Amino acid sequence: MEFNEKQIDILLAAERLFATKGFDGTSVRDIANEANVNVAMINYYFGSKDKLLDTFFEWRVPDFMINVDELALIDNALDKIDAMVDRSIKSMNSHRKLYHIITIESSLKQRMLISEAFRKLKLHNLEVISSVINEGVKQGVFKDGYDPILIHSMMMGTFMNFQMNHCFLQDQLHIDNDEEYANYIETTLTEFIQKTIKALLTYEK
Amino acid sequence: MEFNEKQIDILLAAERLFATKGFDGTSVRDIANEANVNVAMINYYFGSKDKLLDTFFEWRVPDFMINVDELALIDNALDKIDAMVDRSIKSMNSHRKLYHIITIESSLKQRMLISEAFRKLKLHNLEVISSVINEGVKQGVFKDGYDPILIHSMMMGTFMNFQMNHCFLQDQLHIDNDEEYANYIETTLTEFIQKTIKALLTYEK
DNA sequence: GTTTAAATTAAACGTTTGTTTAACTTTGTC
Protein backbone atom coordinates (compact mmCIF):
# COMPACT_ATOMS: atom_id res chain seq x y z
CA MET A 1 0.00 0.00 0.00
CA GLU A 2 1.78 3.08 -1.28
CA PHE A 3 0.43 6.63 -1.36
CA ASN A 4 1.59 9.82 -3.03
CA GLU A 5 2.12 13.10 -1.19
CA LYS A 6 -1.40 14.37 -1.76
CA GLN A 7 -2.99 11.15 -0.60
CA ILE A 8 -0.96 11.28 2.60
CA ASP A 9 -2.00 14.91 3.11
CA ILE A 10 -5.62 13.78 2.94
CA LEU A 11 -5.06 10.82 5.27
CA LEU A 12 -3.29 12.99 7.86
CA ALA A 13 -5.94 15.72 7.63
CA ALA A 14 -8.63 13.08 8.12
CA GLU A 15 -6.78 11.71 11.14
CA ARG A 16 -6.62 15.13 12.78
CA LEU A 17 -10.29 15.90 12.13
CA PHE A 18 -11.71 12.45 12.99
CA ALA A 19 -9.83 12.58 16.30
CA THR A 20 -11.21 16.00 17.27
CA LYS A 21 -14.67 15.99 15.66
CA GLY A 22 -15.46 12.32 15.09
CA PHE A 23 -16.14 10.63 11.76
CA ASP A 24 -19.78 11.72 11.50
CA GLY A 25 -18.91 15.24 12.69
CA THR A 26 -16.38 15.69 9.90
CA SER A 27 -17.48 16.51 6.33
CA VAL A 28 -15.47 15.70 3.23
CA ARG A 29 -15.24 19.48 2.64
CA ASP A 30 -13.68 19.86 6.11
CA ILE A 31 -11.07 17.28 5.15
CA ALA A 32 -10.47 18.90 1.75
CA ASN A 33 -9.91 22.28 3.44
CA GLU A 34 -7.60 20.86 6.11
CA ALA A 35 -5.56 19.06 3.44
CA ASN A 36 -5.67 21.99 0.99
CA VAL A 37 -7.06 19.91 -1.85
CA ASN A 38 -10.21 20.01 -3.95
CA VAL A 39 -13.23 18.14 -2.57
CA ALA A 40 -13.38 15.86 -5.59
CA MET A 41 -9.84 14.58 -4.94
CA ILE A 42 -11.04 12.60 -1.93
CA ASN A 43 -13.49 10.58 -4.00
CA TYR A 44 -11.02 10.44 -6.88
CA TYR A 45 -8.34 8.81 -4.72
CA PHE A 46 -10.35 6.90 -2.12
CA GLY A 47 -13.75 6.29 -3.73
CA SER A 48 -15.90 7.50 -0.85
CA LYS A 49 -15.77 8.92 2.66
CA ASP A 50 -16.37 5.46 4.12
CA LYS A 51 -13.61 3.93 2.02
CA LEU A 52 -11.31 6.73 3.16
CA LEU A 53 -11.86 5.58 6.74
CA ASP A 54 -11.21 1.95 5.78
CA THR A 55 -8.05 2.91 3.90
CA PHE A 56 -6.93 5.04 6.83
CA PHE A 57 -7.14 2.07 9.17
CA GLU A 58 -5.40 -0.28 6.74
CA TRP A 59 -2.66 2.32 6.42
CA ARG A 60 -2.21 3.02 10.12
CA VAL A 61 -3.08 -0.04 12.15
CA PRO A 62 -0.74 -2.75 10.76
CA ASP A 63 2.30 -2.86 12.95
CA PHE A 64 2.27 -1.40 16.35
CA MET A 65 2.03 -4.71 18.02
CA ILE A 66 4.21 -5.27 21.07
CA ASN A 67 7.65 -6.45 19.95
CA VAL A 68 7.99 -9.94 21.42
CA ASP A 69 11.66 -10.31 20.51
CA GLU A 70 12.76 -7.61 22.92
CA LEU A 71 10.78 -9.16 25.77
CA ALA A 72 12.28 -12.60 25.14
CA LEU A 73 15.71 -11.27 26.18
CA ILE A 74 14.48 -10.38 29.68
CA ASP A 75 14.55 -13.15 32.29
CA ASN A 76 13.15 -11.53 35.43
CA ALA A 77 9.35 -11.65 35.40
CA LEU A 78 8.97 -8.29 37.15
CA ASP A 79 11.30 -6.61 34.66
CA LYS A 80 9.34 -8.22 31.87
CA ILE A 81 6.14 -6.60 33.13
CA ASP A 82 7.92 -3.24 33.25
CA ALA A 83 9.17 -3.64 29.70
CA MET A 84 5.82 -4.77 28.34
CA VAL A 85 3.93 -1.86 29.92
CA ASP A 86 6.57 0.60 28.80
CA ARG A 87 6.44 -0.60 25.15
CA SER A 88 2.65 -0.73 25.13
CA ILE A 89 2.14 2.77 26.53
CA LYS A 90 4.82 4.28 24.29
CA SER A 91 3.23 2.67 21.24
CA MET A 92 -0.29 3.74 22.17
CA ASN A 93 0.85 7.24 23.08
CA SER A 94 2.64 7.81 19.78
CA HIS A 95 -0.50 6.69 17.93
CA ARG A 96 -2.89 8.33 20.32
CA LYS A 97 -5.05 10.01 17.67
CA LEU A 98 -5.58 6.68 15.93
CA TYR A 99 -6.47 5.01 19.21
CA HIS A 100 -8.94 7.79 19.95
CA ILE A 101 -10.63 7.34 16.58
CA ILE A 102 -10.77 3.56 16.84
CA THR A 103 -12.08 3.64 20.38
CA ILE A 104 -14.94 5.94 19.46
CA GLU A 105 -15.89 4.49 16.10
CA SER A 106 -15.58 0.83 17.04
CA SER A 107 -17.85 1.45 20.04
CA LEU A 108 -20.64 2.59 17.70
CA LYS A 109 -22.73 -0.27 16.32
CA GLN A 110 -22.76 1.24 12.84
CA ARG A 111 -19.10 0.60 12.11
CA MET A 112 -18.46 -2.94 13.21
CA LEU A 113 -16.21 -3.84 10.25
CA ILE A 114 -13.58 -1.37 11.35
CA SER A 115 -12.98 -3.21 14.57
CA GLU A 116 -11.56 -6.26 12.76
CA ALA A 117 -8.04 -4.82 12.43
CA PHE A 118 -8.26 -3.52 16.00
CA ARG A 119 -9.45 -6.93 17.12
CA LYS A 120 -6.34 -8.64 15.79
CA LEU A 121 -4.14 -6.06 17.52
CA LYS A 122 -5.88 -6.59 20.85
CA LEU A 123 -5.71 -10.37 20.52
CA HIS A 124 -1.97 -10.22 19.88
CA ASN A 125 -1.31 -7.93 22.83
CA LEU A 126 -3.51 -10.12 25.00
CA GLU A 127 -1.40 -13.14 24.07
CA VAL A 128 1.81 -11.30 24.94
CA ILE A 129 0.48 -10.35 28.37
CA SER A 130 -0.73 -13.92 28.96
CA SER A 131 2.67 -15.42 28.21
CA VAL A 132 4.50 -12.90 30.41
CA ILE A 133 2.17 -13.67 33.31
CA ASN A 134 2.33 -17.43 32.79
CA GLU A 135 6.10 -17.34 32.77
CA GLY A 136 6.07 -15.43 36.06
CA VAL A 137 3.68 -17.98 37.54
CA LYS A 138 5.99 -20.85 36.51
CA GLN A 139 8.92 -19.03 38.12
CA GLY A 140 6.88 -18.85 41.31
CA VAL A 141 7.04 -15.04 41.30
CA PHE A 142 3.40 -14.35 40.39
CA LYS A 143 0.17 -15.56 41.95
CA ASP A 144 -1.94 -17.76 39.71
CA GLY A 145 -5.57 -17.32 38.71
CA TYR A 146 -5.63 -13.78 37.31
CA ASP A 147 -7.36 -13.49 33.97
CA PRO A 148 -5.00 -11.68 31.53
CA ILE A 149 -8.08 -10.07 29.97
CA LEU A 150 -8.63 -8.09 33.16
CA ILE A 151 -5.03 -6.93 33.34
CA HIS A 152 -5.05 -6.01 29.66
CA SER A 153 -8.30 -4.08 30.15
CA MET A 154 -6.82 -2.27 33.11
CA MET A 155 -3.74 -1.13 31.18
CA MET A 156 -5.68 -0.24 28.03
CA GLY A 157 -8.50 1.43 29.95
CA THR A 158 -6.31 3.49 32.24
CA PHE A 159 -4.34 4.78 29.27
CA MET A 160 -7.43 5.51 27.19
CA ASN A 161 -8.98 7.33 30.14
CA PHE A 162 -6.10 9.78 29.85
CA GLN A 163 -6.94 10.28 26.18
CA MET A 164 -10.70 10.61 26.53
CA ASN A 165 -10.44 13.01 29.51
CA HIS A 166 -7.41 14.89 28.26
CA CYS A 167 -8.70 18.38 29.13
CA PHE A 168 -10.01 17.48 32.57
CA LEU A 169 -6.88 15.61 33.63
CA GLN A 170 -4.42 18.09 32.17
CA ASP A 171 -6.19 20.73 34.25
CA GLN A 172 -6.30 18.60 37.41
CA LEU A 173 -2.62 17.71 37.16
CA HIS A 174 -1.69 21.38 36.59
CA ILE A 175 -0.01 20.56 33.30
CA ASP A 176 -0.14 23.39 30.80
CA ASN A 177 0.87 21.92 27.46
CA ASP A 178 0.33 18.78 25.41
CA GLU A 179 3.98 17.76 25.30
CA GLU A 180 4.26 17.75 29.06
CA TYR A 181 1.04 15.76 29.24
CA ALA A 182 2.40 13.17 26.81
CA ASN A 183 5.56 13.04 28.92
CA TYR A 184 3.52 12.50 32.09
CA ILE A 185 1.87 9.51 30.42
CA GLU A 186 5.21 7.97 29.43
CA THR A 187 6.74 8.44 32.87
CA THR A 188 4.38 8.79 35.85
CA LEU A 189 1.40 6.93 34.37
CA THR A 190 3.60 4.16 32.98
CA GLU A 191 5.25 3.69 36.35
CA PHE A 192 1.85 3.62 38.04
CA ILE A 193 0.55 0.87 35.75
CA GLN A 194 3.76 -1.12 36.14
CA LYS A 195 3.54 -0.94 39.93
CA THR A 196 -0.16 -1.75 39.89
CA ILE A 197 0.26 -4.93 37.86
CA LYS A 198 3.27 -6.08 39.86
CA ALA A 199 1.49 -5.37 43.14
CA LEU A 200 -1.58 -7.31 42.05
CA LEU A 201 0.37 -10.31 40.79
CA THR A 202 2.44 -10.57 43.97
CA TYR A 203 -0.34 -9.61 46.39
CA GLU A 204 -0.59 -11.98 49.35
CA LYS A 205 -4.12 -11.61 50.67
CA MET B 1 -37.25 20.01 35.68
CA GLU B 2 -40.40 18.04 34.92
CA PHE B 3 -41.30 16.37 31.65
CA ASN B 4 -44.48 14.85 30.28
CA GLU B 5 -44.73 11.34 28.90
CA LYS B 6 -43.95 12.33 25.33
CA GLN B 7 -40.91 14.36 26.32
CA ILE B 8 -39.54 11.40 28.26
CA ASP B 9 -40.18 9.13 25.26
CA ILE B 10 -38.04 11.48 23.19
CA LEU B 11 -35.28 11.70 25.80
CA LEU B 12 -35.11 7.91 26.18
CA ALA B 13 -35.13 7.37 22.42
CA ALA B 14 -32.30 9.91 22.10
CA GLU B 15 -30.35 8.11 24.82
CA ARG B 16 -30.61 4.77 23.03
CA LEU B 17 -29.60 6.21 19.66
CA PHE B 18 -26.82 8.51 20.86
CA ALA B 19 -25.26 5.56 22.70
CA THR B 20 -25.28 3.30 19.65
CA LYS B 21 -24.81 5.76 16.77
CA GLY B 22 -23.30 8.84 18.38
CA PHE B 23 -24.81 12.34 18.44
CA ASP B 24 -23.66 13.31 14.94
CA GLY B 25 -24.64 9.90 13.59
CA THR B 26 -28.21 10.29 14.81
CA SER B 27 -30.72 12.46 12.91
CA VAL B 28 -33.75 14.12 14.49
CA ARG B 29 -35.88 11.95 12.21
CA ASP B 30 -34.19 8.86 13.68
CA ILE B 31 -35.13 10.07 17.16
CA ALA B 32 -38.69 10.89 16.09
CA ASN B 33 -39.10 7.39 14.63
CA GLU B 34 -37.62 5.67 17.69
CA ALA B 35 -39.91 7.69 19.98
CA ASN B 36 -42.95 7.36 17.69
CA VAL B 37 -43.56 11.11 17.53
CA ASN B 38 -43.65 13.69 14.74
CA VAL B 39 -40.30 15.27 13.82
CA ALA B 40 -41.55 18.73 14.68
CA MET B 41 -42.26 17.70 18.27
CA ILE B 42 -38.55 17.59 19.06
CA ASN B 43 -38.05 21.22 18.14
CA TYR B 44 -41.41 22.11 19.68
CA TYR B 45 -40.42 20.71 23.07
CA PHE B 46 -36.65 21.14 23.14
CA GLY B 47 -35.92 23.98 20.70
CA SER B 48 -33.18 22.25 18.72
CA LYS B 49 -31.16 19.05 18.45
CA ASP B 50 -28.31 20.65 20.42
CA LYS B 51 -30.63 21.81 23.17
CA LEU B 52 -32.09 18.29 23.31
CA LEU B 53 -28.60 17.00 24.15
CA ASP B 54 -28.12 19.71 26.79
CA THR B 55 -31.51 18.96 28.31
CA PHE B 56 -30.73 15.26 28.25
CA PHE B 57 -27.60 15.80 30.33
CA GLU B 58 -29.33 18.14 32.79
CA TRP B 59 -32.01 15.50 33.17
CA ARG B 60 -29.72 12.50 33.61
CA VAL B 61 -26.45 13.55 35.18
CA PRO B 62 -27.51 15.19 38.48
CA ASP B 63 -27.24 12.62 41.20
CA PHE B 64 -25.27 9.53 40.77
CA MET B 65 -22.47 10.72 42.94
CA ILE B 66 -21.00 8.21 45.38
CA ASN B 67 -23.01 8.22 48.60
CA VAL B 68 -20.59 9.42 51.26
CA ASP B 69 -22.93 8.70 54.17
CA GLU B 70 -22.76 4.95 53.64
CA LEU B 71 -18.97 4.99 53.52
CA ALA B 72 -18.72 6.99 56.76
CA LEU B 73 -20.16 4.01 58.66
CA ILE B 74 -17.27 1.75 57.66
CA ASP B 75 -14.14 1.85 59.84
CA ASN B 76 -11.76 -0.58 58.17
CA ALA B 77 -9.86 1.12 55.34
CA LEU B 78 -9.77 -2.01 53.17
CA ASP B 79 -13.52 -2.52 53.53
CA LYS B 80 -14.03 1.11 52.66
CA ILE B 81 -12.17 0.63 49.37
CA ASP B 82 -14.37 -2.37 48.63
CA ALA B 83 -17.54 -0.39 49.33
CA MET B 84 -16.44 2.61 47.31
CA VAL B 85 -15.54 0.51 44.26
CA ASP B 86 -18.74 -1.48 44.56
CA ARG B 87 -20.94 1.66 44.72
CA SER B 88 -19.06 3.35 41.90
CA ILE B 89 -19.21 0.42 39.50
CA LYS B 90 -22.88 -0.28 40.27
CA SER B 91 -23.73 3.36 39.64
CA MET B 92 -21.75 3.59 36.40
CA ASN B 93 -23.10 0.24 35.20
CA SER B 94 -26.73 1.20 35.75
CA HIS B 95 -26.16 4.42 33.81
CA ARG B 96 -23.82 2.86 31.28
CA LYS B 97 -25.52 4.34 28.19
CA LEU B 98 -25.17 7.82 29.63
CA TYR B 99 -21.52 7.22 30.48
CA HIS B 100 -20.92 5.99 26.95
CA ILE B 101 -22.47 9.11 25.45
CA ILE B 102 -20.62 11.48 27.77
CA THR B 103 -17.29 9.73 27.23
CA ILE B 104 -17.56 10.02 23.46
CA GLU B 105 -19.05 13.49 23.16
CA SER B 106 -16.93 15.16 25.84
CA SER B 107 -13.79 13.82 24.17
CA LEU B 108 -14.68 15.71 20.98
CA LYS B 109 -13.52 19.32 20.98
CA GLN B 110 -16.79 20.52 19.47
CA ARG B 111 -18.84 19.86 22.55
CA MET B 112 -16.84 21.20 25.46
CA LEU B 113 -19.80 22.71 27.31
CA ILE B 114 -21.32 19.31 27.93
CA SER B 115 -18.40 18.23 30.03
CA GLU B 116 -19.18 20.75 32.79
CA ALA B 117 -21.76 18.57 34.52
CA PHE B 118 -19.50 15.55 34.04
CA ARG B 119 -16.60 17.55 35.46
CA LYS B 120 -18.42 18.18 38.73
CA LEU B 121 -19.26 14.50 39.01
CA LYS B 122 -15.65 13.46 38.48
CA LEU B 123 -14.39 16.06 40.95
CA HIS B 124 -16.76 14.78 43.62
CA ASN B 125 -15.80 11.14 43.08
CA LEU B 126 -12.14 12.13 43.10
CA GLU B 127 -12.60 13.78 46.49
CA VAL B 128 -14.31 10.69 47.90
CA ILE B 129 -11.44 8.47 46.76
CA SER B 130 -8.89 10.91 48.17
CA SER B 131 -10.47 10.93 51.62
CA VAL B 132 -10.77 7.13 51.72
CA ILE B 133 -7.09 6.78 50.84
CA ASN B 134 -5.96 9.49 53.26
CA GLU B 135 -7.86 7.83 56.08
CA GLY B 136 -6.15 4.54 55.31
CA VAL B 137 -2.77 6.27 55.30
CA LYS B 138 -3.47 7.80 58.71
CA GLN B 139 -4.44 4.37 60.03
CA GLY B 140 -1.08 3.10 58.79
CA VAL B 141 -2.79 0.55 56.53
CA PHE B 142 -1.98 2.23 53.19
CA LYS B 143 1.29 3.38 51.70
CA ASP B 144 1.56 7.12 51.16
CA GLY B 145 2.37 8.97 47.96
CA TYR B 146 -0.18 7.59 45.53
CA ASP B 147 -2.01 10.25 43.56
CA PRO B 148 -5.78 9.65 43.87
CA ILE B 149 -6.14 10.88 40.29
CA LEU B 150 -4.28 7.82 39.06
CA ILE B 151 -6.40 5.44 41.09
CA HIS B 152 -9.58 7.17 39.98
CA SER B 153 -8.43 6.99 36.36
CA MET B 154 -7.66 3.32 36.77
CA MET B 155 -11.12 2.49 38.13
CA MET B 156 -12.97 4.71 35.64
CA GLY B 157 -10.82 3.62 32.68
CA THR B 158 -11.02 -0.09 33.39
CA PHE B 159 -14.80 0.13 33.67
CA MET B 160 -15.17 2.26 30.55
CA ASN B 161 -12.93 -0.14 28.64
CA PHE B 162 -15.60 -2.76 29.24
CA GLN B 163 -18.20 -0.41 27.76
CA MET B 164 -16.22 0.73 24.74
CA ASN B 165 -15.09 -2.80 23.85
CA HIS B 166 -18.32 -4.51 24.80
CA CYS B 167 -18.51 -6.78 21.73
CA PHE B 168 -14.86 -7.81 21.79
CA LEU B 169 -14.80 -8.60 25.49
CA GLN B 170 -18.18 -10.34 25.59
CA ASP B 171 -16.83 -12.61 22.86
CA GLN B 172 -13.47 -13.16 24.57
CA LEU B 173 -15.11 -13.98 27.90
CA HIS B 174 -17.54 -16.41 26.21
CA ILE B 175 -20.51 -14.50 27.55
CA ASP B 176 -23.56 -14.71 25.33
CA ASN B 177 -25.97 -12.06 26.53
CA ASP B 178 -25.93 -8.51 27.82
CA GLU B 179 -27.39 -9.32 31.24
CA GLU B 180 -24.66 -11.82 31.97
CA TYR B 181 -22.09 -9.26 30.81
CA ALA B 182 -23.53 -6.63 33.15
CA ASN B 183 -23.42 -9.21 35.91
CA TYR B 184 -19.77 -10.01 35.16
CA ILE B 185 -18.97 -6.31 35.58
CA GLU B 186 -20.72 -6.08 38.94
CA THR B 187 -19.03 -9.22 40.30
CA THR B 188 -15.76 -10.34 38.69
CA LEU B 189 -14.64 -6.95 37.39
CA THR B 190 -15.61 -5.17 40.62
CA GLU B 191 -13.64 -7.73 42.65
CA PHE B 192 -10.66 -7.32 40.33
CA ILE B 193 -10.60 -3.53 40.76
CA GLN B 194 -11.03 -3.83 44.52
CA LYS B 195 -8.11 -6.26 44.76
CA THR B 196 -5.97 -4.14 42.45
CA ILE B 197 -6.39 -0.96 44.50
CA LYS B 198 -5.85 -2.75 47.79
CA ALA B 199 -2.77 -4.55 46.45
CA LEU B 200 -1.29 -1.32 45.18
CA LEU B 201 -1.93 0.63 48.39
CA THR B 202 -0.42 -2.11 50.57
CA TYR B 203 2.40 -3.08 48.18
CA GLU B 204 5.79 -3.28 49.88
CA LYS B 205 8.36 -2.83 47.12
C1' DG C 1 -71.33 25.30 23.16
C1' DT C 2 -68.01 28.66 22.57
C1' DT C 3 -63.41 30.27 23.38
C1' DT C 4 -58.50 29.90 24.11
C1' DA C 5 -54.35 27.72 24.47
C1' DA C 6 -51.64 23.63 23.80
C1' DA C 7 -50.52 19.69 21.07
C1' DT C 8 -49.91 17.57 16.69
C1' DT C 9 -49.45 17.12 11.87
C1' DA C 10 -47.77 17.07 6.80
C1' DA C 11 -45.44 19.84 3.99
C1' DA C 12 -42.04 22.96 2.81
C1' DC C 13 -37.88 25.70 3.99
C1' DG C 14 -32.97 26.70 3.03
C1' DT C 15 -28.45 24.28 4.01
C1' DT C 16 -25.31 20.98 4.00
C1' DT C 17 -24.20 16.46 2.93
C1' DG C 18 -21.48 12.89 -0.10
C1' DT C 19 -20.81 12.21 -4.81
C1' DT C 20 -20.48 12.92 -9.89
C1' DT C 21 -19.83 15.40 -13.98
C1' DA C 22 -17.52 17.51 -17.67
C1' DA C 23 -14.12 20.67 -18.82
C1' DC C 24 -9.44 21.82 -18.19
C1' DT C 25 -4.35 21.34 -16.96
C1' DT C 26 -0.38 18.85 -16.16
C1' DT C 27 2.71 15.11 -17.00
C1' DG C 28 5.20 11.62 -19.32
C1' DT C 29 5.98 8.89 -23.99
C1' DC C 30 7.02 8.32 -28.60
Added chain:
DNA sequence: GACAAAGTTAAACAAACGTTTAATTTAAAC
Protein backbone atom coordinates in the same frame (compact mmCIF):
# COMPACT_ATOMS: atom_id res chain seq x y z
C1' DG D 1 4.96 18.80 -30.98
C1' DA D 2 1.31 15.27 -30.85
C1' DC D 3 -0.82 11.98 -28.02
C1' DA D 4 -2.72 9.53 -24.01
C1' DA D 5 -3.09 9.12 -19.24
C1' DA D 6 -3.32 11.10 -14.83
C1' DG D 7 -4.33 14.93 -12.05
C1' DT D 8 -7.20 18.85 -10.89
C1' DT D 9 -10.94 22.00 -10.95
C1' DA D 10 -15.62 24.53 -10.35
C1' DA D 11 -20.10 23.44 -10.85
C1' DA D 12 -23.98 20.69 -10.37
C1' DC D 13 -26.42 16.58 -8.50
C1' DA D 14 -29.88 14.29 -5.55
C1' DA D 15 -30.51 13.09 -0.92
C1' DA D 16 -30.53 14.08 3.89
C1' DC D 17 -30.07 17.37 7.24
C1' DG D 18 -32.15 20.57 11.15
C1' DT D 19 -35.76 23.69 11.34
C1' DT D 20 -40.07 26.33 10.45
C1' DT D 21 -44.55 27.03 8.76
C1' DA D 22 -49.38 27.03 8.59
C1' DA D 23 -53.27 24.22 9.14
C1' DT D 24 -55.61 21.05 12.07
C1' DT D 25 -56.85 18.45 16.21
C1' DT D 26 -57.19 18.00 21.12
C1' DA D 27 -57.93 19.65 25.85
C1' DA D 28 -59.28 22.72 29.32
C1' DA D 29 -61.97 26.75 31.09
C1' DC D 30 -65.91 29.34 31.43
